[in-house]
Amino acid sequence: MRAVLLHDFGELRLGDVPEPECGPHDAVIDVRCVQLSVTECMLIAGDDVALHDQLADRLRRGPVQFGGHEFAGVVSAVGAAVTGVRVGQRVTAVETLPCGHCVSCARGRGDGCLTPGVIGFTRPGALAERVCVPATAVVPLPSEVGFSEAAAVQPLAGAVHAHAALAVRPGESILVIGGGVMGLLAVAVARHGNAGGVLVSTRSERKRELARRFGADDAVGAGEELTRAVAEFTGGAGFDVVVETAGGSRSVGLAGTETVDAAVQAARRGGRVAIVSVLPTRAELPAGTMREKAITLVHPRSGAGYYAQHTSVFEHSLGLIARGQVDVGALITHRLSGLEAVQEALEITCDKERFGAINPAQVQVGS
Ligand SMILES: [Zn+2]
CATH class of the missing domain: 3.90.180.10 (Medium-chain alcohol dehydrogenases, catalytic domain)
Structure with a gap:
């Protein structure tokens, strides 16, 4: 063959x-x-x-x-x-x-x-x-x-795993960094998973529009625009949860590790950050700031696995698509x-x- x-x-x-x-x-x-x-x-x-x-x-x-x-x-x-x-x-x-x-x-x-x-x-x-x-x-x-x-479906399963790893509680505020496929799926999953306010940061206007369509309350750019939005959105406290999806190798158009810095900056004291990005084997992380703010860092599992007794994450993710709750076709x-x-x-x-x-x-x- x-x-x-x-x-x-x-x-x-x-x-x-x-x-x-x-x-x-x-x-x-x-x-x-x-x-x-x-x-x-x-x-x-x-x-x-x-x-x-x-x-x-x-x-x-x-x-x-x-x-x-x-x-x-x-x-x-x-x-x-x-x-x-x-x-x-x-x-x-x-x-x-x-x-x-x-x-x-x-x-x-x-x-x-x-x-x-x-x-x-x-x-x-x-x-x-x-x-x-x-x-x-x-x-x-x-x-x-x-x-x-x-x-x-596998990236959607990844977004579900990230949401589960963050143990998002009802009403918690979520910042999603990155408006690519992983960022937009994180928004959709947050919206169907009890999140409170959801803000997305992406440099692309087209992706900001898509983010709003996928359920974000607002979408902003990066850098100072994000810093200002974090202050406004959370009253200066920072986000309960940040999902970082835009880091990774610059050879494939990703942002290196600066989005991890932004994620840690935007999280509240005692907040949680998921690094969904695939970073280099020895990436530089803002360990001192994470310690000082008592940030919990999590990584999502890959596609396999269960949280429910009878439904795997893959089956659940296919169910989200089948019920029209996550429009992967639009991506x-x-x-x-x-x-x-x-x-x-x-x-x-x-x-x-x-x-x-x-x-x-x-x-x-x-x-
Ligand atoms: Zn084994």
């Missing part, structure tokens, strides 16, 4: 690979829509974020079928031992795969797995005609959710066709500002 291979940092090429082998506990999915995450873009560019060293090591040994954990498609085969997933089902998959046998997994806590696999990182992902995943990772799509929206600005368009999708996703993109560019695959 055809698949995208990473030959070296920055060098993606379409090639032929063997068909994935469907083990007894696996499902093979015909990919219909896939998008590169910004983290994947950073890793492809060779940035020193988590998993960089592992990828560099593998590239020394030859081309790697890398990337493509945000996707949706149709099940085309299931292993002999699989129950509950059937051929023809419209599905997506959770990217993080518990190993099933470490001490944490043995206690039934797969979300604490010591050596999780990750689709598109530790095993081939969906930048291909077909992808094979453990059947336990498969998540069926509600009939109201299309392949394109489903391929965009999908670029839809390309065919695996040969992955290079173009990469360029757009690596420089969203220039291309006017909000969500990563999506690639439709197959029929």
Whole structure:
């Protein structure tokens, strides 16, 4: 089958690979829509974020079928031992795969797995005609959710995880820094999760409009404009909660760590800050100010996991889309066709500002 291979940092090429082998506990999915995450873009560019060293090591040994954990498609085969997933089902998959046998997994806590696999990182992902995943990772799509929206669900699950990690209480004020896809999803989740006033800071007027549409009470620029707005919005006390989403590698158009400084500045004493951004392995943080203000810093988990007894975060996120509560479709600005368009999708996703993109560019695959 055809698949995208990473030959070296920055060098993606379409090639032929063997068909994935469907083990007894696996499902093979015909990919219909896939998008590169910004983290994947950073890793492809060779940035020193988590998993960089592992990828560099593998590239020394030859081309790697890398990337493509945000996707949706149709099940085309299931292993002999699989129950509950059937051929023809419209599905997506959770990217993080518990190993099933470490001490944490043995206690039934797969979300604490010591050596999780990750689709598109530790095993081939969906930048291909077909992808094979453990059947336990498969998540069926509600009939109201299309392949394109489903391929965009993982960032929404990330926003849900950030909201949960912050343990937002009814009426708390929330500042969201950044008006990109993670910022806008954070606004939507805050709005559906008992937040009080929600303010968004982004330099883009277009994103400020979108932020208001997604439920923000107000949206302002950055720098001094933000400082003034924080004082007005909170009476000078600072925000209960800040969700920082705009930091990260400047190679993909992100703001370095200055947004983390802004987040800590804007939080109240005893407030909480979530860093949703993927920062370099050894990023500089305002540790002294955080200590002085007794700020709690949290990071969201990735897509896998549960808070409810019977509903995973992925299922909940698909439910938010199915019920029309979070309009992820409004964020999908670029839809390309065919695996040969992955290079173009990469360029757009690596420089969203220039291309006017909000969500990563999506690639439709197959029929
Ligand atoms: Zn494990």
